[in-house]
Amino acid sequence: MSLAIQGLTKAYGGLHVVSDVRFEVPKGALVGVIGPNGAGKSTLFSLITGFLAADAGDVAFEGRSLGRASPMERARSGMVRTFQVPREFSHLTVRENLMAAAPGQAGERLIDAFFRFGTVKAQEKEIAAKVEETIAFLRLAKVADVPAGRLSGGQKKLVELGRALMTGARMILLDEPFAGVNPVLIEELSVRIRELNERGIGFLIIEHDLPALNKLVSTLHVMDRGELIASGTPAEVLANPRVRDAYLGGAAA
Ligand SMILES: Nc1ncnc2c1ncn2[C@@H]1O[C@H](COP(=O)(O)OP(=O)(O)OP(=O)(O)O)[C@@H](O)[C@H]1O
Numbered sequence: 001m002s003l004a005i006q007g008l009t010k011a012y013g014g015l016h017v018v019s020d021v022r023f024e025v026p027k028g029a030l031v032g033v034i035g036p037n038g039a040g041k042s043t044l045f046s047l048i049t050g051f052l053a054a055d056a057g058d059v060a061f062e063g064r065s066l067g068r069a070s071p072m073e074r075a076r077s078g079m080v081r082t083f084q085v086p087r088e089f090s091h092l093t094v095r096e097n098l099m100a101a102a103p104g105q106a107g108e109r110l111i112d113a114f115f116r117f118g119t120v121k122a123q124e125k126e127i128a129a130k131v132e133e134t135i136a137f138l139r140l141a142k143v144a145d146v147p148a149g150r151l152s153g154g155q156k157k158l159v160e161l162g163r164a165l166m167t168g169a170r171m172i173l174l175d176e177p178f179a180g181v182n183p184v185l186i187e188e189l190s191v192r193i194r195e196l197n198e199r200g201i202g203f204l205i206i207e208h209d210l211p212a213l214n215k216l217v218s219t220l221h222v223m224d225r226g227e228l229i230a231s232g233t234p235a236e237v238l239a240n241p242r243v244r245d246a247y248l249g250g251a252a253a
Contacts, residue, residue, distance in 0.1 A: 002028070003204070007020045009054060018047060018226050020227075021227070029218065029219065031205070031217055032216070033222075034223070035229075036247055039226070044223065048081070049081040053068065080171075080173070081173035083175055090149025092147065094135070094146060095135065102130065103166075131166070138192060139188070140162065152182070153182075154180075154186070158192070170200070170202065177189055179207075186209070217234065219233065220238075224246040229243065
């Protein structure tokens with residue numbers, strides 16, 4: 001089991017935003033999380049990735065309890081998230097954004113760099129090669145030297161995915177990857193996600209675009225008012241009366 005979400009709970013004042021949510025994401029799986037606005041999906045992602053401290057519950061990744069590990073420590077262990085609103089550095093180019101996301105750059109510590117010049121050089125070369133490979137894989141060559149702030153919504157999502165890939169993550173949590181993305185790039189992003197999944201990277205995806213999500217995932221988990229109300233294949237979940245009730249008038253998303 002790759003990721004085990006074990007009773008995560010979070011409240012603000014009296015408002016239970018995430019209540020005892022538990023499910024597992026098998027190694028290399030493609031899994032979706034859906035639910036109406038305000039259901040607690042983004043908060044759940046923040047709890048899983050350590051951006052928020054849970055009131056109760058825990059997360060285990062690849063069999064290891066993460067307890068109070070920071071987002072950085074969780075990323076180092078192989079799990080990262082993207083955000084609904086991409087957090088790219090808008091003044092940096094696409095290439096620089098990818099470069100900056102690489103972990104463990106010895107060059108970050110100048111004293112280390114002074115004493116281990118050869119190591120730094122070798123590592124920089126390795127990172128530069130990975131950046132170029134990621135640019136090619138995501139078809140971003142044409143915009144590699146463009147400041148990220150000038151990209152379209154869809155291109156920004158590709159950069160965000162690229163930044164996650166640069167960390168070497170084996171599990172990537174995507175928060176609304178298709179929001180504000182044109183249909184052509186939605187298809188492009190979906191193809192890339194599928195290819196990465198075939199290479200063994202697991203994905204947990206929050207998305208309101210159910211037709212696009214259902215083409216990707218094998219399992220859906222549904223949240224409503226902080227609770228997990230259904231889990232199953234997309235067909236099973238969407239036929240579930242409780243899920244239909246959760247969405248206004250039974251119209252999914
Ligand atoms: N820092 C906070 N303080 C108080 N309430 C919060 C805070 N963060 C989130 N909430 C509330 O928690 C609930 C869940 O928010 P969350 O963003 O996790 O939902 P969501 O399912 O991701 O929604 P959406 O689909 O609209 O992005 C909402 O009612 C929100 O107003």
